[in-house]
Amino acid sequence: MNEMEKTNPLKIGIVDTTFARIDMGAMAVDELGKKFPKLPIKIIRATVPGIKDLPVECLKLLSSGCDIVIACGMPGKMPVDKQCAHEASLGMQMAMIKSGKHIVEVFAHEDEGKDEADYARLAQDRVRKHAVNAVWMCRFPEELRKRAGKGMRQGRNHVGAIE
Amino acid sequence: MNEMEKTNPLKIGIVDTTFARIDMGAMAVDELGKKFPKLPIKIIRATVPGIKDLPVECLKLLSSGCDIVIACGMPGKMPVDKQCAHEASLGMQMAMIKSGKHIVEVFAHEDEGKDEADYARLAQDRVRKHAVNAVWMCRFPEELRKRAGKGMRQGRNHVGAIE
Amino acid sequence: MNEMEKTNPLKIGIVDTTFARIDMGAMAVDELGKKFPKLPIKIIRATVPGIKDLPVECLKLLSSGCDIVIACGMPGKMPVDKQCAHEASLGMQMAMIKSGKHIVEVFAHEDEGKDEADYARLAQDRVRKHAVNAVWMCRFPEELRKRAGKGMRQGRNHVGAIE
Amino acid sequence: MNEMEKTNPLKIGIVDTTFARIDMGAMAVDELGKKFPKLPIKIIRATVPGIKDLPVECLKLLSSGCDIVIACGMPGKMPVDKQCAHEASLGMQMAMIKSGKHIVEVFAHEDEGKDEADYARLAQDRVRKHAVNAVWMCRFPEELRKRAGKGMRQGRNHVGAIE
Amino acid sequence: MNEMEKTNPLKIGIVDTTFARIDMGAMAVDELGKKFPKLPIKIIRATVPGIKDLPVECLKLLSSGCDIVIACGMPGKMPVDKQCAHEASLGMQMAMIKSGKHIVEVFAHEDEGKDEADYARLAQDRVRKHAVNAVWMCRFPEELRKRAGKGMRQGRNHVGAIE
Numbered sequence: 001m002n003e004m005e006k007t008n009p010l011k012i013g014i015v016d017t018t019f020a021r022i023d024m025g026a027m028a029v030d031e032l033g034k035k036f037p038k039l040p041i042k043i044i045r046a047t048v049p050g051i052k053d054l055p056v057e058c059l060k061l062l063s064s065g066c067d068i069v070i071a072c073g074m075p076g077k078m079p080v081d082k083q084c085a086h087e088a089s090l091g092m093q094m095a096m097i098k099s100g101k102h103i104v105e106v107f108a109h110e111d112e113g114k115d116e117a118d119y120a121r122l123a124q125d126r127v128r129k130h131a132v133n134a135v136w137m138c139r140f141p142e143e144l145r146k147r148a149g150k151g152m153r154q155g156r157n158h159v160g161a162i163e
Numbered sequence: 164m165n166e167m168e169k170t171n172p173l174k175i176g177i178v179d180t181t182f183a184r185i186d187m188g189a190m191a192v193d194e195l196g197k198k199f200p201k202l203p204i205k206i207i208r209a210t211v212p213g214i215k216d217l218p219v220e221c222l223k224l225l226s227s228g229c230d231i232v233i234a235c236g237m238p239g240k241m242p243v244d245k246q247c248a249h250e251a252s253l254g255m256q257m258a259m260i261k262s263g264k265h266i267v268e269v270f271a272h273e274d275e276g277k278d279e280a281d282y283a284r285l286a287q288d289r290v291r292k293h294a295v296n297a298v299w300m301c302r303f304p305e306e307l308r309k310r311a312g313k314g315m316r317q318g319r320n321h322v323g324a325i326e
Numbered sequence: 327m328n329e330m331e332k333t334n335p336l337k338i339g340i341v342d343t344t345f346a347r348i349d350m351g352a353m354a355v356d357e358l359g360k361k362f363p364k365l366p367i368k369i370i371r372a373t374v375p376g377i378k379d380l381p382v383e384c385l386k387l388l389s390s391g392c393d394i395v396i397a398c399g400m401p402g403k404m405p406v407d408k409q410c411a412h413e414a415s416l417g418m419q420m421a422m423i424k425s426g427k428h429i430v431e432v433f434a435h436e437d438e439g440k441d442e443a444d445y446a447r448l449a450q451d452r453v454r455k456h457a458v459n460a461v462w463m464c465r466f467p468e469e470l471r472k473r474a475g476k477g478m479r480q481g482r483n484h485v486g487a488i489e
Numbered sequence: 490m491n492e493m494e495k496t497n498p499l500k501i502g503i504v505d506t507t508f509a510r511i512d513m514g515a516m517a518v519d520e521l522g523k524k525f526p527k528l529p530i531k532i533i534r535a536t537v538p539g540i541k542d543l544p545v546e547c548l549k550l551l552s553s554g555c556d557i558v559i560a561c562g563m564p565g566k567m568p569v570d571k572q573c574a575h576e577a578s579l580g581m582q583m584a585m586i587k588s589g590k591h592i593v594e595v596f597a598h599e600d601e602g603k604d605e606a607d608y609a610r611l612a613q614d615r616v617r618k619h620a621v622n623a624v625w626m627c628r629f630p631e632e633l634r635k636r637a638g639k640g641m642r643q644g645r646n647h648v649g650a651i652e
Numbered sequence: 653m654n655e656m657e658k659t660n661p662l663k664i665g666i667v668d669t670t671f672a673r674i675d676m677g678a679m680a681v682d683e684l685g686k687k688f689p690k691l692p693i694k695i696i697r698a699t700v701p702g703i704k705d706l707p708v709e710c711l712k713l714l715s716s717g718c719d720i721v722i723a724c725g726m727p728g729k730m731p732v733d734k735q736c737a738h739e740a741s742l743g744m745q746m747a748m749i750k751s752g753k754h755i756v757e758v759f760a761h762e763d764e765g766k767d768e769a770d771y772a773r774l775a776q777d778r779v780r781k782h783a784v785n786a787v788w789m790c791r792f793p794e795e796l797r798k799r800a801g802k803g804m805r806q807g808r809n810h811v812g813a814i815e
Contacts, residue, residue, distance in 0.1 A: 016311045021325045023312035047307040049296045049315070052252065052268055056259035063263065080272060083249060086735060089704065091256035093743035096708035097750055098260055100715065105704060109732060116325045133701045144699040148668045149675035152701070162673045162768050179474045184488045186475035210470040212459045212478070215415065215431060219422035226426065243435060246412060254419035261423055279488045342637045347651045349638035373633040375622045375641070378578065378594055382585035389589065406598060409575060417582035424586055442651045505800045510814045512801035536796040538785045538804070541741065541757060545748035552752065569761060572738060580745035587749055605814045 009040035013061035013069035024072035055091030126155035172203035176224035176232035187235035218254030289318035335366035339387035339395035350398035381417030452481035498529035502550035502558035513561035544580030615644035661692035665713035665721035676724035707743030778807035
């Protein structure tokens with residue numbers, strides 16, 4: 001961390017949806033507090049109706065000073081939901097390219113879970129790990145560098161590198 | 164609401180299509196009046212032929228001062244209609260990223276309805292709920308915040324959070 | 327119409343392709359003359375090889391002063407043709423968002439027709455109706471407004487509103 | 490041709506790939522010389538590894554003064570190749586919209602050919618016809634105008650207009 | 653090479669992911685050293701969590717002076733992984749069009765490999781060959797030119813030109 005980073009808190013946006021069925025945003029906040037208790041972090045939260053509303057909301061937060069945004073969504077299992085998730089993800093790419101900053105997309109697809117409990121566990125694991133990734137990208141890139149090619153997974157257990 | 168918001172009416176664009184088979188735009192107007200009788204709202208309406216004409220029309224309204232636009236469409240059930248809806252949705256993402264403002268996309272797909280009556284109910288439920296969402300996003304974000312992860316649905320009943 | 331519109335002719339671009347098998351552009355010109363005999367309209371025509379060449383040609387016409395462009399194409403029935411049509415349509419969205427003006431996309435897909443004669447009828451019906459839509463969007467938006475949600479169709483008969 | 494066009498040579502970029510299995514770029518050059526022996530044409534050539542590298546290379550050539558670019562590619566027949574071709578084509582649309590100039594995309598898909606010899610014939614026919622199209626778009630638009638709706642094909646024989 | 657190129661080192665960004673299961677970035681670095689031992693190359697490395705984080709990271713490196721970026725990813729075999737790879741690739745196109753510079757996308761799809769060992773060989777072959785391509789594009793374009801249409805492959809053996 002350079003001098004400016006020590007004095008200026010890291011500004012992290014967290015955007016979630018009312019469509020989601022788990023409070024992923026709160027989990028991200030909780031994880032950031034637990035894993036980086038001494039790091040000055042300023043969290044800006046926002047909630048939008050659905051995943052297609054995420055990209056421009058993320059862009060607004062990035063434009064108004066956030067260093068990074070964590071975008072949480074829980075797409076349903078119907079074909080139309082898949083389509084929406086795809087469109088939202090492309091919107092996210094557009095927002096990142098426009099702002100020149102990262103958005104950590106944390107989507108937990110309903111059909112990834114075997115049942116509701118499994119789905120909830122997967123969503124929680126994914127959002128907590130990605131909250132850490134967000135901080136690493138902004139302040140501790142060496143943490144990511146040393147895990148390059150290591151088969152890290154969010155949502156399920158890490159699979160590891162191919163020997 | 165800050166002082167400017169108290170004196171300046173909320174400017175909401177509502178764009179619909181001649182392709183649609185229900186007057187979703189009128190329902191949105193009706194809902195805004197019912198749910199926010201005391202909020203100064205200025206509604207700007209426009210109608211385009213089909214859903215692929217929506218994105219640039221929304222952009223024009225956003226560029227000329229609208230705070231948000233509600234875009235209503237009723238894509239048909241043929242593969243070509245699905246394709247059109249997808250292209251329109253991506254155009255909507257482009258318009259949002261360009262303008263930095265929200266477009267609430269209210270698409271009711273014909274094959275979501277069991278029959279015409281069911282389709283009409285679904286379209287009505289969806290547009291009315293999203294009209295409220297549009298106002299919440301602009302003026303009452305706390306209403307969305309407290310519903311984060313609560314499984315809200317537009318078109319059908321809310322499914323609720325996973326316990 | 328305001329004063330400027332009375333004196334300045336409406337500038338309409340019409341772009342078609344050599345790939346198409348019907349002279350849709352000529353039909354559009356014919357329809358504009360029949361339906362709006364007294365409206366000063368300046369038509370600028372251009373022809374490109376295929377549908378993927380349409381978006382930037384439309385953009386060029388919009389950039390050089392056209393108020394709107396009618397883009398005519400007749401995608402084939404092979405999977406690769408469908409893919410091209412999709413890419414062309416997305417290019418059209420990009421061109422509209424960049425220019426802030428409408429492009430009326432008039433695509434008649436080969437597999438929409440039962441046979442060649444039916445295909446030709448469909449293409450003709452679609453381009454003639456959309457030529458009218460183009461003028462309505464620029465000069466007579468009230469004509470579209472009163473048809474909102476009325477189930478208008480181009481290519482086939484109107485299906486009407488759901489009662 | 491106006492005065493400037495008579496004195497300034499037409500600058501045509503030709504970009505091809507090392508992935509391709511036929512030297513389509515050389516065929517384009519050959520065709521330009523045969524069909525327009527008296528037209529001053531300056532050809533700028535570039536080769537990239539694969540089709541996804543084409544869009545930005547085309548953009549670079551357009552930005553540095555080319556009037557038009559012919560982009561040659563030979564996508565394979567595997568699903569991943571189809572996906573790449575689609576992504577490359579969308580990149581091409583982006584490059585055209587950004588530059589406001591045409592890119593003539595000449596893709597010959599491996600599964601379009603019945604066998605290698607047929608594939609080679611198809612690729613050659615397509616690139617030669619499109620090389621001519623490129624010149625027509627820049628300098629002889631009337632050649633395209635008179636072929637509007639005539640069912641022109643590149644790669645196979647023209648199919649002609651529907652009577 | 654011109655004078656400036658002789659004195660200024662070639663700046664190559666290499667971005668990889670923690671999701672990948674092989675250290676492709678290290679292989680790229682190794683290959684650059686082996687194949688171009690005398691060429692002054694400055695390598696800037698970065699690691700992101702997954703492939704959808706690659707485009708904006710590449711853009712940041714290109715914006716801060718890299719001449720080219722090699723983007724390494726290893727998409728999984730599930731449909732959602734395919735979707736992610738597609739979205740990442742489109743983001744890559746956006747980043748290239750925005751920056752006007754090349755990104756060499758080196759994706760090794762898990763289902764391209766017959767087993768883990770084959771997958772690892774494929775990934776290694778692909779990244780090493782593309783590392784060379786990156787240098788050729790920036791400094792030795794004649795190397796690519798002479799291989800135009802020669803059926804070069806990365807990941808598997810070259811297939812050669814069609815005779």
